[in-house]
Amino acid sequence: MISVKNISVSYKKENEKRLFKKSREIVIEDLSFSLDKGECLGILGESGSGKSTLGKVICGLLKPDCGDVFINGAPLYENKKNKKKCLVSVVFQDYTSSTNPRMPVREIIAESFSKTGKENKKDDILNRTISYLTAVGLSAEYLNRFPHELSGGQLQRVCIARALATHAEIIVFDEAISSLDAHTQVQIMDLLKEIQIEKNLTYIFITHDLTSVTYFCDRINFLYKGTFVEEIKVSKLSDVSNNYAKKLLYSVL
Ligand SMILES: Nc1ncnc2c1ncn2[C@@H]1O[C@H](COP(=O)(O)OP(=O)(O)OP(=O)(O)O)[C@@H](O)[C@H]1O
Numbered sequence: 001m002i003s004v005k006n007i008s009v010s011y012k013k014e015n016e017k018r019l020f021k022k023s024r025e026i027v028i029e030d031l032s033f034s035l036d037k038g039e040c041l042g043i044l045g046e047s048g049s050g051k052s053t054l055g056k057v058i059c060g061l062l063k064p065d066c067g068d069v070f071i072n073g074a075p076l077y078e079n080k081k082n083k084k085k086c087l088v089s090v091v092f093q094d095y096t097s098s099t100n101p102r103m104p105v106r107e108i109i110a111e112s113f114s115k116t117g118k119e120n121k122k123d124d125i126l127n128r129t130i131s132y133l134t135a136v137g138l139s140a141e142y143l144n145r146f147p148h149e150l151s152g153g154q155l156q157r158v159c160i161a162r163a164l165a166t167h168a169e170i171i172v173f174d175e176a177i178s179s180l181d182a183h184t185q186v187q188i189m190d191l192l193k194e195i196q197i198e199k200n201l202t203y204i205f206i207t208h209d210l211t212s213v214t215y216f217c218d219r220i221n222f223l224y225k226g227t228f229v230e231e232i233k234v235s236k237l238s239d240v241s242n243n244y245a246k247k248l249l250y251s252v253l
Pocket of ligand 1: 052
């Protein structure tokens, strides 16, 4: 369903004193993986290993220097039309900055409907917005609230509802639950699991935290300086052999 083939990403080194021909820092190097529908992959790496950069490439926000992301066989970057109907959505860690503070909940969610390209009637939009709110455990009474009138957990649920409303088949969670308190994390994980099973969604969890990965994922890829150093089934975690992967595991266990 999704296949990432030989992608590399580099950024300009901004702090260099050279005026011309700034050199570039390679952040992702020749990275590949694929995932079937309904599968759940964890991408684990330390800070600065390139996790968020990879997440942005997967969901169509950052064109790689080379390589491409194929969704159901169609290249995401090579063909602009495919980008428009991209089936990948993303939920970021920072729910505050990923929502417009001036938009009420109903607009935050309904914004996604226009991206699906379908003509919508007002009543239809309202009913669909309520159905997505209900799916994430919130009621219609939240429709007119603004982000600052919600708790962190409630606002992250709104972000999840927005991701679902795009009809994405693949959802990337970039540290999406790490900043929530333990109780809310459990609630959101249960909710995500339920939605995944019901809609047979494909999840990619990008994180430095094992909790969500072991709860959801079938396998984990360890990211170190922009390349995967080991891939392992969650059920075989104790057999991890790469030194970096071992260190990372012991530091989070
Ligand atoms: N827009 C950018 N311009 C220049 N360098 C960048 C940019 N975005 C990220 N980087 C650099 O790329 C490297 C990887 O960053 P990235 O955000 O992908 O890491 P990460 O694994 O998600 O880290 P964290 O867990 O701390 O969020 C870092 O060295 C970072 O400074």
